[in-house]
Amino acid sequence: MSAPLRIGLLGASRIAELAITEASGETGDIRAAVAARDPERARAYAREHGYEGIRESYEALVADDSLDLIYIGLPNGLHAEWTVRALDAGRSVLVEKPFAANLAEFDRVAARLESARGWAWEAFHYADHPAVHRLIDLVRRGEIGEIREVDVHMDMPSPSASDPRWNFDLAGGTMMDLGCYALNGLLLLGDAVGAPVELVSAEVDPYEGDARVDATVRARLALGSAPVTMHTSMVSPDWNFGLRVFGSLGEVRLPNFVKPQEDDRLIVRTTTGAGVEDREERAGTVSSYVYQLRRLRDAVRGGERSTEGRARSRRTMALIDAVYAAGGLPVRPGRLAG
Known part of the structure; x- marks a missing residue:
C-alpha cells in the first residue's frame, strides 16, 4: 500500500468533512492543515476535526511543500482560480465539482495542467463506488440489452437564502451543484457503450432571489439514439438522486447513484425466455468518498497524469453551458484571467 497523503484543506467547509475528514479516518491519510478566510475559524475546525494545525491564509496553504494534496x-466560483494557484505552487489538487465556472475557464485550467508538476482531479466521488461500477458492468455486458431510455434525478430541498449555491457571482445554481452529477453520470454511461451524450432541450425555473440563477432544470438529452430525461432542482420537497436505465431486455435502477453508501441497492429486472426476473444486489455501505481518497492516494504516489477523467469533466462543463444557453440563462462568470 502506498504511503499516506498529507492533506491540506482550502476552506473549512461542510463538504470537506465528508470528502476528507471522515474519509481519511478510514484510509489513514493525514489531516495536516486547514486554511480559511478567518484563521480563528480554521483553528476551531482543526481542533474539532483532528487536523495538525492551520495555515494563516489560502496562499500559505498552497505554498506548503509538506502537503501532498x-x-x-x-x-464554485473560486475552484478554478485556486486550482491554478495550487498547481503553480507545485501541488496536486482534488477540487470539488464543478471544476470551473464555465467551459472557457475550464480550458484555462487544463492548459496550466500541461506544464504543472502536480495534477488535478475533479471530485466526482460517486464514480468510485462499487454500485456504479456494477451498473456500468451490467450495461456494458448487455444484461439489460440495448439502452432504450434513461431517467436521472438530482433533487434536494432548498438551501438557505444566504447559501453561496444561490450566488450568481460565485457560480451558483442547481446545474452547478447537482446537475453536474447527472451529466457526468450520463457521460460515464455513454462512454461505457460508446454512445455520445447530446443536449436536445432545456427548461429552467429561475431562483426567486435572482433570475440569473437556476432553481430547477428539466432537460431532454440523447445518449446515442436513446432519449434521456434529466430533472435537477434545489427547491424540491424531497431528496431524489435516482438513476434508471431502461434496456431492450430489462432495466437497472440505483435509488441513490451519487451516495450509494446511503442506499446501496441495485434493482435489476431482466427478461429472458424463462420470463421476467427481479432481483436486488447490494454494493456495500463504504462511503464513495473513501473509495475516491484511496484512488487519489495511489494516483498521487504513482505520479498519475490520466486525461480520461479530465476529458469527461470537460464534456460535463460543455453540457452545463449548453443547458444555460438553451434555458435562456447566462453562463456562470469565471474569475480566472485568460
Missing part, C-alpha cells in the same frame, strides 16, 4: 472545497 490540496482539497479545494470553496464556493
Whole structure:
C-alpha cells in the first residue's frame, strides 16, 4: 500500500468533512492543515476535526511543500482560480465539482495542467463506488440489452437564502451543484457503450432571489439514439438522486447513484425466455468518498497524469453551458484571467 497523503484543506467547509475528514479516518491519510478566510475559524475546525494545525491564509496553504494534496472545497466560483494557484505552487489538487465556472475557464485550467508538476482531479466521488461500477458492468455486458431510455434525478430541498449555491457571482445554481452529477453520470454511461451524450432541450425555473440563477432544470438529452430525461432542482420537497436505465431486455435502477453508501441497492429486472426476473444486489455501505481518497492516494504516489477523467469533466462543463444557453440563462462568470 502506498504511503499516506498529507492533506491540506482550502476552506473549512461542510463538504470537506465528508470528502476528507471522515474519509481519511478510514484510509489513514493525514489531516495536516486547514486554511480559511478567518484563521480563528480554521483553528476551531482543526481542533474539532483532528487536523495538525492551520495555515494563516489560502496562499500559505498552497505554498506548503509538506502537503501532498490540496482539497479545494470553496464556493464554485473560486475552484478554478485556486486550482491554478495550487498547481503553480507545485501541488496536486482534488477540487470539488464543478471544476470551473464555465467551459472557457475550464480550458484555462487544463492548459496550466500541461506544464504543472502536480495534477488535478475533479471530485466526482460517486464514480468510485462499487454500485456504479456494477451498473456500468451490467450495461456494458448487455444484461439489460440495448439502452432504450434513461431517467436521472438530482433533487434536494432548498438551501438557505444566504447559501453561496444561490450566488450568481460565485457560480451558483442547481446545474452547478447537482446537475453536474447527472451529466457526468450520463457521460460515464455513454462512454461505457460508446454512445455520445447530446443536449436536445432545456427548461429552467429561475431562483426567486435572482433570475440569473437556476432553481430547477428539466432537460431532454440523447445518449446515442436513446432519449434521456434529466430533472435537477434545489427547491424540491424531497431528496431524489435516482438513476434508471431502461434496456431492450430489462432495466437497472440505483435509488441513490451519487451516495450509494446511503442506499446501496441495485434493482435489476431482466427478461429472458424463462420470463421476467427481479432481483436486488447490494454494493456495500463504504462511503464513495473513501473509495475516491484511496484512488487519489495511489494516483498521487504513482505520479498519475490520466486525461480520461479530465476529458469527461470537460464534456460535463460543455453540457452545463449548453443547458444555460438553451434555458435562456447566462453562463456562470469565471474569475480566472485568460
